Amino acid sequence: MELPFAESYKIKMVEPIRKSTRQEREKWIKEANYNLFGLKSDQVFIDLLTDSGTGAMSDRQWSEIMLGDESYAGASSYFKMKDAIREVLGFEYFLPTHQGRAAENVLFSVLIKEGDIIPGNSHFDTTKGHIEFRKATAVDCTIDEAFDTTLSHPFKGNVDPIKLENILRSSGDKIPFIIVTVTCNSSGGQPVSVENLKMVRHLADKYGKMVVFDSARFSENAYFIKLREKGYQDKTIREIVREMFDCADVMTMSAKKDAIVNMGGFIAMRTKELHSKASVYNIMFEGYITYGGMSGRDMNALAQGLYEGTEYDYLETRIRQVEYLGMRLMDFGIPLQQPIGGHAVFIDAKRFLPHLPKEEFQAQTLAVELYVEAGVRGVEIGALLADRDPVTRENRYPALELMRLAIPRRVYTNNHMDVVAVALKNIYDRRDTIRKGLKILTEAPIMRHFTATFDLA
Numbered sequence: 001m002e003l004p005f006a007e008s009y010k011i012k013m014v015e016p017i018r019k020s021t022r023q024e025r026e027k028w029i030k031e032a033n034y035n036l037f038g039l040k041s042d043q044v045f046i047d048l049l050t051d052s053g054t055g056a057m058s059d060r061q062w063s064e065i066m067l068g069d070e071s072y073a074g075a076s077s078y079f080k081m082k083d084a085i086r087e088v089l090g091f092e093y094f095l096p097t098h099q100g101r102a103a104e105n106v107l108f109s110v111l112i113k114e115g116d117i118i119p120g121n122s123h124f125d126t127t128k129g130h131i132e133f134r135k136a137t138a139v140d141c142t143i144d145e146a147f148d149t150t151l152s153h154p155f156k157g158n159v160d161p162i163k164l165e166n167i168l169r170s171s172g173d174k175i176p177f178i179i180v181t182v183t184c185n186s187s188g189g190q191p192v193s194v195e196n197l198k199m200v201r202h203l204a205d206k207y208g209k210m211v212v213f214d215s216a217r218f219s220e221n222a223y224f225i226k227l228r229e230k231g232y233q234d235k236t237i238r239e240i241v242r243e244m245f246d247c248a249d250v251m252t253m254s255a256k257k258d259a260i261v262n263m264g265g266f267i268a269m270r271t272k273e274l275h276s277k278a279s280v281y282n283i284m285f286e287g288y289i290t291y292g293g294m295s296g297r298d299m300n301a302l303a304q305g306l307y308e309g310t311e312y313d314y315l316e317t318r319i320r321q322v323e324y325l326g327m328r329l330m331d332f333g334i335p336l337q338q339p340i341g342g343h344a345v346f347i348d349a350k351r352f353l354p355h356l357p358k359e360e361f362q363a364q365t366l367a368v369e370l371y372v373e374a375g376v377r378g379v380e381i382g383a384l385l386a387d388r389d390p391v392t393r394e395n396r397y398p399a400l401e402l403m404r405l406a407i408p409r410r411v412y413t414n415n416h417m418d419v420v421a422v423a424l425k426n427i428y429d430r431r432d433t434i435r436k437g438l439k440i441l442t443e444a445p446i447m448r449h450f451t452a453t454f455d456l457a
């Protein structure tokens with residue numbers, strides 16, 4: 001008999017979590033104005049709000065914490081991080097930042113000016129926010145297949161070469177760089193193939209543009225390449241990672257994902273010139289160039305995390321758990337983005353609650369239902385997150401209206417996944433009885449999803 005699959009780690013420390021009653025949860029979510037960001041964490045049983053900064057560090061990472069060098073300038077921790085970035089990712093220069101959006105802020109301060117156009121594959125919300133904040137425009141060039149959740153395509157994060165070349169041809173003078181997000185969070189944690197990255201590199205060279213990778217989940221991307229792209233089965237994750245990054249000039253990293261730390265990020269680049277320019281903003285916004293918003297101990301844990309996050313056994317355990325949840329939901333007939341992504345399962349709320357109008361925020365409504373059903377916290381990736389159009393101030397309704405269940409790394413067991421799956425099945429069985437969605441009471445002008453307040457529509 002073939003041995004079953006099991007995790008590539010064992011558990012050394014645990015953190016109790018508390019179950020609650022439906023009655024308690026109904027009260028708490030109302031007090032939170034139907035915004036899941038407003039809940040206290042101890043009001044949540046299984047927290048799938050994000051996989052960002054919520055992972056469990058290893059014993060080796062905790063050991064590195066003790067070895068952190070907190071010197072203001074030239075700390076050994078900075079050099080540890082520099083070595084890991086050079087070895088794993090192949091970049092010579094880097095700047096630490098406190099997290100991914102800080103890397104975007106610093107880098108974009110150098111590269112973007114008013115009126116610019118930044119093509120890419122479904123830019124993440126903070127990326128888009130930092131582009132629009134500078135009165136520039138993010139143009140989505142993701143392949144159309146990504147927007148049909150029923151279609152199974154191995155690389156739904158891919159950039160459409162025709163869309164990209166069209167914008168390069170028509171607006172080339174306004175484009176400072178192309179940004180590729182690996183994996184593509186907004187389209188469902190979907191990977192980008194090496195072939196596609198090489199195509200982007202080719203077009204960038206043809207039009208004399210830089211290529212930036214938004215790399216939060218780069219190693220999950222490499223895992224999918226190994227599994228799905230022809231010619232990569234026998235390569236190691238690290239070899240694939242290097243081949244991916246060979247197509248980029250610069251990368252921004254939210255290390256809270258694939259480097260499995262609770263806080264941290266960086267920008268890595270190939271030239272001293274860009275490093276010098278970005279250093280000015282890094283010092284102003286983040287901190288001196290050898291710590292940039294991070295403590296020495298956190299830089300140590302991040303360096304260790306870059307090695308662990310690119311080990312095949314770790315990635316297999318991680319991505320198979322996400323797949324396990326997805327498969328259980330599919331067995332129940334629940335509509336979701338296919339194939340299942342690297343860090344999360346994305347429920348198609350338009351198909352789950354088709355009788356609710358889009359103006360009543362289907363995915364947010366579903367997320368509230370799931371919380372009340374079982375104390376599980378997901379997050380809306382739909383019209384709420386898409387914000388209003390900066391010019392017309394009209395609501396933007398993206399092609400996909402999703403509820404994301406993001407799985408923290410090395411935190412929950414498959415028993416937890418079973419609870420989530422059955423909770424959603426119960427809601428799916430009674431979906432016709434959900435007659436009311438939500439309406440917004442108050443909202444911020446940008447990135448409103450964090451603080452918006454709602455009432456029942």
Ligand code: F0G
Nearest residue numbers: 050052099100101124126185214216254
């Ligand atoms: N890029 C991508 C693709 C991301 O998913 C995120 C964050 C960022 C950049 C920004 O990084 O949070 O460290 O400032 N994503 C989190 C999420 C918040 O829940 O998907 P950050």
